[in-house]
Amino acid sequence: MTTVVSVHDLTKTYGTGALAVDAVRHVDLDIDAGEVVLVMGPSGSGKTTLLLMLGAMLRPTSGSVHVDGTDVATARERELPPLRARRFGFVFQDFNLLSALDALENVELACNLAGVTGRVARHRATDLLTRFGLGNRLHFRPDQLSGGEKQRVAIARALANDAPVILADEPTANLDSSHGRDIARVLRKLATEDGRSVVIVSHDQRLKEIADRVLWLEDGQFRELTAMATDPVCEMAVETGDGIHVEHDGAVLWFCSPYCRDEFLAHPARFIIDAEAAAPATEERW
Amino acid sequence: MARRVPVARRALFQDRRRAALATGGVAAALLLVLLLDGIVAGGMRQVTAYLRSSPADVIVSQDSVRTMHMSVSALPPDSVDAVRDVDGVAWAEGLRFASSTITTATGRQLSYVFGYDPAGRLGPERLTAGRVPRPGEALVDEVAAERLGVSVDSKVQVFGQSFVVSGLFDDGTSMINTTTFITTGDYARLRGPSVAYVFAGAESGVSPDVLVDRLATALPETTVQTRGRFVHEEAAIVGDMAADLMQIMSIVGFLIGLAVIGLTLFTLTLAKLREHAVVKALGSRNRRVGVIVLTQAVWSVALALAVATVLALLIGGLVADVAPSLLVAIEPASVIRAGVGALVVGALGSLVPLRRVFKVDPATAFRRAS
Numbered sequence: 001m002t003t004v005v006s007v008h009d010l011t012k013t014y015g016t017g018a019l020a021v022d023a024v025r026h027v028d029l030d031i032d033a034g035e036v037v038l039v040m041g042p043s044g045s046g047k048t049t050l051l052l053m054l055g056a057m058l059r060p061t062s063g064s065v066h067v068d069g070t071d072v073a074t075a076r077e078r079e080l081p082p083l084r085a086r087r088f089g090f091v092f093q094d095f096n097l098l099s100a101l102d103a104l105e106n107v108e109l110a111c112n113l114a115g116v117t118g119r120v121a122r123h124r125a126t127d128l129l130t131r132f133g134l135g136n137r138l139h140f141r142p143d144q145l146s147g148g149e150k151q152r153v154a155i156a157r158a159l160a161n162d163a164p165v166i167l168a169d170e171p172t173a174n175l176d177s178s179h180g181r182d183i184a185r186v187l188r189k190l191a192t193e194d195g196r197s198v199v200i201v202s203h204d205q206r207l208k209e210i211a212d213r214v215l216w217l218e219d220g221q222f223r224e225l226t227a228m229a230t231d232p233v234c235e236m237a238v239e240t241g242d243g244i245h246v247e248h249d250g251a252v253l254w255f256c257s258p259y260c261r262d263e264f265l266a267h268p269a270r271f272i273i274d275a276e277a278a279a280p281a282t283e284e285r286w
Numbered sequence: 287m288a289r290r291v292p293v294a295r296r297a298l299f300q301d302r303r304r305a306a307l308a309t310g311g312v313a314a315a316l317l318l319v320l321l322l323d324g325i326v327a328g329g330m331r332q333v334t335a336y337l338r339s340s341p342a343d344v345i346v347s348q349d350s351v352r353t354m355h356m357s358v359s360a361l362p363p364d365s366v367d368a369v370r371d372v373d374g375v376a377w378a379e380g381l382r383f384a385s386s387t388i389t390t391a392t393g394r395q396l397s398y399v400f401g402y403d404p405a406g407r408l409g410p411e412r413l414t415a416g417r418v419p420r421p422g423e424a425l426v427d428e429v430a431a432e433r434l435g436v437s438v439d440s441k442v443q444v445f446g447q448s449f450v451v452s453g454l455f456d457d458g459t460s461m462i463n464t465t466t467f468i469t470t471g472d473y474a475r476l477r478g479p480s481v482a483y484v485f486a487g488a489e490s491g492v493s494p495d496v497l498v499d500r501l502a503t504a505l506p507e508t509t510v511q512t513r514g515r516f517v518h519e520e521a522a523i524v525g526d527m528a529a530d531l532m533q534i535m536s537i538v539g540f541l542i543g544l545a546v547i548g549l550t551l552f553t554l555t556l557a558k559l560r561e562h563a564v565v566k567a568l569g570s571r572n573r574r575v576g577v578i579v580l581t582q583a584v585w586s587v588a589l590a591l592a593v594a595t596v597l598a599l600l601i602g603g604l605v606a607d608v609a610p611s612l613l614v615a616i617e618p619a620s621v622i623r624a625g626v627g628a629l630v631v632g633a634l635g636s637l638v639p640l641r642r643v644f645k646v647d648p649a650t651a652f653r654r655a656s
Binding site: 048051052055057058078081083084085086088090092096098099100101105108109110112113114117118119120121122157161169 | 288289296561566
């Protein structure tokens with residue numbers, strides 16, 4: 001396997017002196033072509049910071065991120081935009097489509113930024129949207145599309161520059177389960193069929209099914225993945241073990257925080273208890 | 287150049303109400319500038335209408351007097367013969383002139399009063415009614431005649447004497463005053479024998495500039511100018527009189543435009559800040575997002591200028607019907623001046639929004655939308 005992104009001893013510290021906080025600490029990671037890597041972890045664990053550094057949008061405090069022979073940590077500022085435009089495709093939780101442009105133009109814009117213009121860009125954008133089943137939505141603006149359609153446009157946009165690496169931040173968070181599964185399948189196919197590397201940061205347990213590797217980031221460091229469960233209130237993936245939990249109807253339920261636990265205890269009937277989620281999840285190690 | 291997605295235009299016109307308000311605001315400011323400019327240009331045209339239509343090549347006046355407006359010129363009665371005697375002069379006629387008023391039973395009107403030879407070349411370009419005056423008669427401009435409620439055969443007072451209106455002519459009234467013609471004999475009887483100006487035509491093959499030099503040498507106590515130069519001086523004096531007002535009002539107009547463009551671009555930029563971050567995250571350099579803001583400024587200005595020009599032309603036409611003495615002349619040079627000024631205003635109005643988009647962090651695209 002070819003390593004596309006190589007991260008070594010990566011650290012990001014916000015603030016200085018007594019106020020310094022390490023968002024990411026001494027992380028090492030190699031991402032191969034055709035691989036889907038899922039990064040999970042509690043809120044504030046450093047997932048998005050890691051993704052920003054991988055995507056050449058945030059400079060690390062120390063360590064290196066090698067992409068296509070360029071070390072993002074030491075690259076000059078003016079080298080970063082073209083690196084992003086040509087080497088990465090981004091998929092955002094909020095879709096982040098430009099509201100004034102239609103679906104076709106949103107994808108075409110990414111082509112333009114990668115240096116492809118005119119009819120070639122238009123054809124490429126049309127092909128991508130058609131591939132994702134949006135051939136009849138080319139001239140729909142984002143406010144005329146469903147959440148799942150918006151995310152498919154966003155994925156098409158991420159592919160507009162033919163990027164070898166797709167970075168996805170909570171790509172299923174704003175979607176219902178059906179559309180979420182749809183997007184998960186699309187991301188898997190990008191790796192399997194196109195040979196692209198896909199890095200997903202998410203709380204969504206369902207994405208584990210399509211990942212080649214699942215990494216657990218906590219306190220800025222990758223930790224061994226222990227048994228996981230789903231918080232029935234916020235539906236975040238949470239560690240079992242010493243975590244916050246209650247027994248309910250003979251099942252053990254795990255929570256991300258005392259707030260979710262208290263909310264559950266106040267009105268247990270409001271939350272559908274998925275027996276599978278309540279039980280400890282499969283053991284995953286990396 | 288291959289097509290690129292017109293992000294700037296799409297974003298600007300996404301909210302049509304906002305775009306209309308912005309365009310309307312800037313257009314209103316530019317309209318103010320264009321109309322003021324048009325009124326001054328129209329005033330210049332009106333004031334110089336008689337001179338521009340004259341067949342003379344050269345005009346001789348009293349020493350140091352270069353205009354009719356705001357001037358008094360007196361030349362000896364034999365000046366006409368002296369001019370006529372100069373080599374290269376084909377013809378010469380004296381024009382008697384004073385600023386005065388003409389009055390009727392119902393009103394009065396500031397007027398240039400010309401004493402001329404009705405058989406000569408210095409009368410109005412075109413009569414719209416009646417005939418040229420005889421002794422005791424006067425030609426009155428039709429706009430002034432309507433305002434004073436007189437017509438052919440009516441009576442008007444000129445220099446305190448009663449004259450019968452023998453005919454009407456056009457293009458003799460401006461927003462400042464009107465023009466009245468009486469015979470040179472009547473004028474001399476009422477105001478003395480001196481002439482104010484001598485109008486002369488050059489013989490074939492003699493250029494006006496050469497004739498000016500010859501006349502200046504032959505008549506050292508006079509000022510000799512080509513007709514074109516005289517027209518220029520006449521227009522300049524009107525321009526100078528209106529310059530301060532024009533300058534102040536233009537600055538006010540451009541400041542209003544600056545405020546509208548600045549606010550529009552600023553609010554649009556703020557509303558789209560996250561999208562600018564997304565464009566940067568996708569790999570756009572600062573230069574490209576800057577071009578988006580500047581393009582929006584150019585679009586706002588160009589549209590506003592087009593709207594303002596069309597409105598100014600329409601208003602000019604309307605004014606011509608409602609107030610014939612007021613001429614609003616929207617000249618291409620005026621539109622170009624307003625356009626250049628508006629572009630400067632657009633560039634200034636873009637500065638703060640540009641600063642915002644340059645500073646926006648692409649990582650903002652990864653924060654949750656509120």
